[in-house]
Amino acid sequence: MLEAEKAFFYFSVAVFITATIINWAGLIFNKPLPKTLLASIIVAVLAAAISITLRWLQAGHGPFMTLYDVLLSNLFTLGFIFLLTYMLVVRSRPAALFVLPLLSLMALWAATTDMAPVLLPETYATVLLWIHVGVGKIFLGLCLTAFGLAAVLLMRYSIPMAGFKQMPATTELDEMAWRFMAVAFVFHSLMLISGAVWAQDAWGRFWAWDSLETWAFITWLVLGLSLHARVTWSLPAWAGWLMIILVFMLAMLTFLGVPFSSIGPHKGIM
Amino acid sequence: MFQSALKPIQSLASLKLSFVAMAALLAGILYSYFDQSQSVLWLAIPLLVLAVNLLFAMVYNPRIRQNSGLLMFHICLLALALLAALGQLTSMKGRLEIMQGQVFDSKQVTVVQQGPWHSLQALNKIVFEQSDFQVDYSQGLRRGATHSQLLVNGESFVVGDNLPFNHQGYRFYTTSNKGYAVMLAWFGKDGKAIQGAIHFPSFPLYDWKQDNQWFTPAGQLLNMTFISNKQVALNESWQLDSSQASGSLQIETAPGVQQILKPGQRLKLQGGELEFVEVRMWMGYSVFYNPWLVWFFAVSLVGVFGLTWHYYLKLGSRKIVTRDTDSVRAEHVINNA
Ligand code: HEM
Numbered sequence: 001m002l003e004a005e006k007a008f009f010y011f012s013v014a015v016f017i018t019a020t021i022i023n024w025a026g027l028i029f030n031k032p033l034p035k036t037l038l039a040s041i042i043v044a045v046l047a048a049a050i051s052i053t054l055r056w057l058q059a060g061h062g063p064f065m066t067l068y069d070v071l072l073s074n075l076f077t078l079g080f081i082f083l084l085t086y087m088l089v090v091r092s093r094p095a096a097l098f099v100l101p102l103l104s105l106m107a108l109w110a111a112t113t114d115m116a117p118v119l120l121p122e123t124y125a126t127v128l129l130w131i132h133v134g135v136g137k138i139f140l141g142l143c144l145t146a147f148g149l150a151a152v153l154l155m156r157y158s159i160p161m162a163g164f165k166q167m168p169a170t171t172e173l174d175e176m177a178w179r180f181m182a183v184a185f186v187f188h189s190l191m192l193i194s195g196a197v198w199a200q201d202a203w204g205r206f207w208a209w210d211s212l213e214t215w216a217f218i219t220w221l222v223l224g225l226s227l228h229a230r231v232t233w234s235l236p237a238w239a240g241w242l243m244i245i246l247v248f249m250l251a252m253l254t255f256l257g258v259p260f261s262s263i264g265p266h267k268g269i270m
Numbered sequence: 271m272f273q274s275a276l277k278p279i280q281s282l283a284s285l286k287l288s289f290v291a292m293a294a295l296l297a298g299i300l301y302s303y304f305d306q307s308q309s310v311l312w313l314a315i316p317l318l319v320l321a322v323n324l325l326f327a328m329v330y331n332p333r334i335r336q337n338s339g340l341l342m343f344h345i346c347l348l349a350l351a352l353l354a355a356l357g358q359l360t361s362m363k364g365r366l367e368i369m370q371g372q373v374f375d376s377k378q379v380t381v382v383q384q385g386p387w388h389s390l391q392a393l394n395k396i397v398f399e400q401s402d403f404q405v406d407y408s409q410g411l412r413r414g415a416t417h418s419q420l421l422v423n424g425e426s427f428v429v430g431d432n433l434p435f436n437h438q439g440y441r442f443y444t445t446s447n448k449g450y451a452v453m454l455a456w457f458g459k460d461g462k463a464i465q466g467a468i469h470f471p472s473f474p475l476y477d478w479k480q481d482n483q484w485f486t487p488a489g490q491l492l493n494m495t496f497i498s499n500k501q502v503a504l505n506e507s508w509q510l511d512s513s514q515a516s517g518s519l520q521i522e523t524a525p526g527v528q529q530i531l532k533p534g535q536r537l538k539l540q541g542g543e544l545e546f547v548e549v550r551m552w553m554g555y556s557v558f559y560n561p562w563l564v565w566f567f568a569v570s571l572v573g574v575f576g577l578t579w580h581y582y583l584k585l586g587s588r589k590i591v592t593r594d595t596d597s598v599r600a601e602h603v604i605n606n607a
Contacts, residue, residue: 118412119408119410119412119414121412121413122413122414122415122416122430122431122432123431123432125431125432126432128432179585182581182584182585183581185577186574186577186578186581189570189573189574189577190574192570193567193570193571193574196566196567196570197567200558200563201432201433201434202431202432203443204434204441204443204556204557204558205363205558206563206566209302209303211303214299214303217299218296218299218300221292221295221296221299222296224292225289225292225293225296228285228288228289228292229289231285231333232285232286232288232289
């Protein structure tokens, strides 16, 4: 592993943590969001991008294999998707309160894993990898912002703080969170479809209920169930936020837990 | 009166029932995930309820009926359930080992799953011959590309990894399973001569136990060990190439009595003579047949399109605050709060 790659990664970790502190200090001391927060997110994402690029150049393939690969690639993609949301959907900015610590935790987790790159299996040499992973990241990115909003809303609901008054109204944030979940559902569906096409080519079956497929399907179903629950009953808003958090937890388990604890083809080379 | 008679039927269209059935499907999936021995009914029953529920909802629920995108999405869900059922009835999965120079024979296929509407007769129409294959390995025994050559009516096809061999609706996929085979000839004292092959375990996965047993036509048990000339390199790249397969055969005729044969050599045994003719290799394939695959793909894409359309109509019309005058005003309000 290159020293420069490591340096940019650790720099990204440090900046994500700094951004988290700036963000929470703003809430606790009831200050408006400073411009440095946006700047620090940009810097952190950029540093992660440079680290990935260096790794890529050295290994000759993208970060798809090890737990470190996946955490680093998520640090960049989720950070980037959140950055776009932060810049384009201004009212979703309160989500940063939970998104930034989560990204920081993910970065710290990555720092504890084995960073050595491994070879890519032959079945990964397909455009389907890009489509499947790409739509999956978009799903997780959208789900992450929804999670951030739901967590902020739950906190605002249970711990009244002056800093919350600076945020848009609860109903607006709630609606926004569900918008993110709705679009995330579309991307999750695309992830399942592209995954099935790839699995058919690579392993000769489009669906096999292996650990990862099962948990991905469970996440999709629970997300569909939550969207249904909202149109079926007039549930209290907090119940909805809990559902969003549950879906996000399932998604994280599927993306970061299952592939590294099961021995299936998704784990890589067999 | 008529209305009240319709009530129970209409309740079959209830969204509450959809929720319960979806929850039951979730429970069924979890149950069969943690206890693999569970019957498929844990999934089939909730799916059936969902299908009935959806059919009734399409008739009685104006929210789904009058909403083109949503209707399209749910029809596709129903169609997918139907296709999954049809797939179960008509599909087949199997595996086979086929040796270099050998012509495919449907009898070689071990059927792993066969739908009741699938006739294995169709496999008899398949004709191809296994030619050479190469598998690349890099440091640490990491498997790289597989190139397996098949001959079909004089034409050559290379398959492997993401590229199956498609024939008569069947798909043949190379697997990580492949190994050595020895061609043997038996010349009985009774004048009968037979020829056949013995496959040894997957290589290099089981390079440490290349053993197999065989009973001669005279009834003598032979324990055989294949000794490959190919050294499995752990710390460098190498290629397993069937055209260069070579090695010797160790035969144990009785406990502790062993003999090593090279290709072309013979061994005298009870009731006849055994010749080690040559070394070849076998490739393992998985076979898959499901005539509904294209429909699956098409229906799922149409479904996602419907869902996107639904959300475009439902959410797109409502303004979301982006970087426009509204948001600048909003930030101004926030900053001055
Ligand atoms: C696995 C099965 C199912 C999934 C994943 C699913 C998913 C969805 C989704 C995502 C929506 C959009 C919700 C929104 O607008 O936010 C929806 C709406 C709807 N679904 Fe389903 N659905 C399923 C099964 C069913 C079934 C069995 C029914 C039959 C009753 C049904 C009836 C409806 C209706 C009526 C709506 C419209 C709700 C509205 O906009 O007011 N769904 N469904």
